[in-house]
Amino acid sequence: MSPRQKALFLPKKQGNFEIGFRSIPSPGVGQLLVKIQSAALNPTDYKSKDTGMFVTHYPAVLGRDIAGIVEEVGEGVDNFRKGDRVLAHGKFTNDFTAFQQYALTVASFTAKIPSSESFDSAATVPLGLDTALVGLYGNEFGAGITPPWTKSAGGHESKKPIVILGGSSSVGSYAIQLARLSGFYPIITTASPSNEDLVRDYGASHFFDRNLSGKQLQAAINKIADSPIRIVYDAISLPETQSVGWGLLANNGTLVLTLPASVKEDEGKERRVVQTFGNPHIPQNEKLCCSAWAVVERWLSEGTIQPNKYEVLPNGLEGIIGGLERMRLGQVSGTKLVAHPQETQ
Template sequence: MPKLMGGDPANHGDDIAGYVEAVGEGVTGFRPGDRVAAFHQMFTPHGSYAEYSVAAAKSAFHLPNATTFEEGATIPLASMTAALGVYQRLQLPLPWTPVTVPTPLVVNGAATAVGAFAIKFAALSNVHPIIAIAGNGIPFVDTLLDKSKGDIIIDYRQGAEHMNEELRKVAEKHVISYAYDTVSDEASLEMLSKVVYAENGKIMSVVPREDEVIGGITVLGSNVGHIHEPAKEGFKVGNAEFGAAIYNLVSLGLADGWFSGHPYEVAQGGLAGLEGALKSLEAGKVSAKKYVLRLAETPTVLKE
């Protein structure tokens, strides 16, 4: 985050999972001892790279006993980034008013946590066919798709020409109006703009940027931190309330077994393993999984 957004060094851990230690005045629905996960407000004190963290009640949700803290920690930021993109920005229907006609969605970077959660939310809303673009993470992505509804995977490792040809084949059968781009560089934008229908077409970018119309297609920016902001002037509800509703939905899904976190690997050594994990992520050495830290394994904590 500091590298992406700039600013002074800080405790930037924003995914939290653990037991509630205390609740603030007026907080309802949570009590000490509850098993929860939460999304810490970015660029504020008390992030998750510490024994104790602070999060708003609206961005916290209960974890059922069957969901480990490790799995729970993979969910808050990435799932909300996906949900905001699918529902608030692309404005695809919510799960309780599912799609009833074919509604293609291209997900570029489908094996990433955000891409995978975007597929999960889209599928909850019966958005199909899903055209998932992935590489080494294809075996994982395959578990998220419904081939009976036309979902397919395109292997980007076979080159740009192959991707363009496969996308063109889909575009010949369906009008593609929506794309979720977790790669969000100029090359991916150019690729998607060739197949997304110009009239009312939308490409969702995970990079914070101003919305822009390019060749008739609206390229949408993203900022998951918006769920910690108040509703716009003149409105009673906004992204914060949307976030609270989605997190409650996720909690229900975890309890009932129709929602899950992202695959993960525990980085050894607690916080001592953080630097190595971040460098591996930056170098692109990780596919289809997240790194999770167990703070109790941090050497300085163990010595106390």
């Protein structure tokens, strides 16, 4: 194998992306080397480019969502073999990121891709799913409800209402699917009317046009929920969606956000606001995410979790540049953009 690979570099803070070469790393204990076939794009990637968020060293290679083929297995890994098709949640360190042709992955946050799924569909899963699951089930970065895949779970949330604002976003789509797994009902969501069928397909029982005013949304949603709404997952977390979510939340409820809070907690009513952090590699999330990654292959093969719709970008890693720009401009709807690093010229 060539010791060098192509990668999409961000040379400096707020710099311009450029294609370059870097060496192919070797897997350490508990790690895999993966030849990346599909890398999905996330809003975090353009935000990292614009603000330096999560970047500790330059030149930086970004990208968190990896799908590919295992090339080499590190010491202590006995559940993967060379040639396995896998998806993995990357890390914020150049050897472990997605916008390159080879990356290391941490075996506990890597899963085999069932034959029913492509590399492209599998690449849409890692960050979106982890963010949804930490937001619902995480104790520190989430609402702390019982994960439905653990033995102690037993229909805890059955027949309780949940609101997921932004159901057609990647994070929102996985939040809907996990809410269904947890037994919530009704599952109420917002999106553009063009995505109504999509969000219903993910498992939403009620859909509202996200273009309604805050007041209209609150009134419509309150009519549907016949018991107090104790969890609102705001996948969008703009000030206007946060205030809708906050307005809907019952006493003792939790508003889960994906971005910093603009609403203020009111101690008297004991409502919580929590900003989630969908990174499985931090100690606070490790145990929860490990237990979920152990069942990801089954979730995908049984259709419990349906990956996002996707669009493949042209020109390998180069295509990521225009894709991130479209995301920044809000031109991507109900779809994950995916690049093929091996097709880089």
